[in-house]
Amino acid sequence: MAGLTFLYDGAFKNLPHVYGAYSNAFDWVSVGINLNLNKGCDQRCVYCHVPGLVSRAPQAVNVDEVLQELEAALHSLSSSPLRSKFPALASDGISNVAICGDGEPTLCPNIDEMTVGLSDFLRSSRFDISIGPLVMFTNGHFLRKKRVRRALQGMSRTGSQLWVKIDAVSPERQLKVNGFAHPIGRQVDGIVAASEFVDIQIKSCLVSFGAALDAGEAKRLCDVYRELASRCAGTLSVDLYTINRPSRQNADVRPVSQAQLDEIGSMVRALGINVFVSDCGNYYSPNGT
């Protein structure tokens, strides 16, 4: 995601699966759950912040260990100096607990046990800080798999959200942006099926390879958003953003302009869809800081 600062110290020190994330664009603090210690993912997005991705699925996680790490982090956050460093923590608490790590989380063989464990933990735990909903951030390629359906069903107990990446629609642009062409119809069907359990937010990272995103691709994206809005069971929103640092995948890629993000945002709004448009182009740093 764009405009994020990752936090691995303080409350998150020595926790392999649990980390903090601060959004510069939206001024919120999230707690992340990383189920991909091996950096396993089936895509190779040009903007991915994870170096050294591999194609193998990760090993199953020890659910109890992850929950113990989460409990330790949440207890620390209740009194951590982070609360003075990030005022959003003191005023709004933790925005969400996000299953989002160094790879694609739905590849985790026991993602279903993990989401059920997390849902139960968040429903029954009491901390001196408010905690938002459980969220999963996915590329959406495996939403019809049985283990992922069970995982989504487990999440539905906590009013959760599924954040699904759709950065490109045409196979040519998918290959360029995501390093992988995935049939968009299959992805849409998976998202519609997932909406039976959770609210959906589509995350579209729009990038430039030297020229503005062409009008045809912008229209194709809007067509996909429109189809999803008409078929999904719960609420659907769209988050448009761009990269905020140079690629760590050795790709010659840049942010799209704020004007283009705003223009596509207006097209989505005209469809009657709730859309968030980041001004994260302002956060782009050539040094990656």
Ligand code: SF4
């Ligand atoms: S899907 Fe996520 S983890 Fe995989 S390459 Fe893209 S940004 Fe990285």
